[in-house]
Amino acid sequence: xxxxxxxxxxxxxxxxxxxxxxxxxxxxxxxxxxxxxxxxxxxxxxxxxxxxxxxxxxxxxxxxxxxxxxxxxxxxxxxxxxxxxxxxxxxxxxxxxxxxxxxxxxxxxxxxxxxxxxxxxxxxxxxxxxxxxxxxxxxxxxxxxxxxxxxxxxxxxxxxxxxxxxxxxxxxxxxxxxxx
Numbered sequence: 029x030x031x032x033x034x035x036x037x038x039x040x041x042x043x044x045x046x047x048x049x050x051x052x053x054x055x056x057x058x059x060x061x062x063x064x065x066x067x068x069x070x071x072x073x074x075x076x077x078x079x080x081x082x083x084x085x086x087x088x089x090x091x092x093x094x095x096x097x098x099x100x101x102x103x104x105x106x107x108x109x110x111x112x113x114x115x116x117x118x119x120x121x122x123x124x125x126x127x128x129x130x131x132x133x134x135x136x137x138x139x140x141x142x143x144x145x146x147x148x149x150x151x152x153x154x155x156x157x158x159x160x161x162x163x164x165x166x167x168x169x170x171x172x173x174x175x176x177x178x179x180x181x182x183x184x185x186x187x188x189x190x191x192x193x194x195x196x197x198x199x200x201x202x203x204x205x206x207x208x
Contacts, residue, residue: 058151059161062144065206066162069140070169071199072119073132074112076143076162079200081108083207089150096146096155116196120189127170140166147207 069076077099083089084100091097098104118124125132144162145155173195180191 058148058153059157061147061151061206062153062158063161063165065143065147065203066140066165067169067172068199068203068206069136069143069162069166070127070171071173071195071202072112072115073127073135073139074108074115075196075199075203077139078105078108078112079203079207080143080146081105084146084150088208089147091146091150094149094155096142096149099142099146119196120192126174128174133167133170136166136170137163 065076065080068079080089081099081104084091084097085102085105091100127133127136140162141159144165145159147162148158149155177188177191177195180186181188184191
C-alpha cells in the first residue's frame, strides 16, 4: 500500500503505520492481528509476548510513544526470552498442569492481552480493543490446542513430546508471521 492524501507517511507494511493513519479495512486487519497473536498465546503463553518484544526491539513494530514502549527494551526482551525458554522446557514435563486449568488460562489472558494491545497500538488501533480480541483468541487457542494435542496423542498412540515439539514450532511460526 502506498501513502495517499493527508495520511502522512504510510509504511509498506501495516506494522509501522503511524497512529491515526488507518482506515476501516486496515483497522480490521490490525484487530485481526491482535486476535491471531492471542490464539498463539493460547498455544504457548510466552511465545506471543517474546516475539512481540523482539519485534519491537528490532523495529518490526513501532511502540514508541505508546504506554507499551517498554516491550522493546533490552530488559523486556531478556525477561520474555527466559520465560519462553522456560515454558518450552516445562511444557514437556509430566507435572505441568494443562493449559485449560484456571491458573494457566489466567496467564494466557494476561500475556495475550498484553501482546494484542501491543499489536493494536503498533497498528494505530485502540489498546483495549486489541487486548480484548487477543484474550478471546487466547481462549480459543488454549482449548483448540489442548484438545487437538490430546486427541493426536491418543489417536496416534505416541508420546506427548512428539506432538508438543511440533506445536512449539507452529506457535513460533505463527507468531513470527503475525509480528513480521
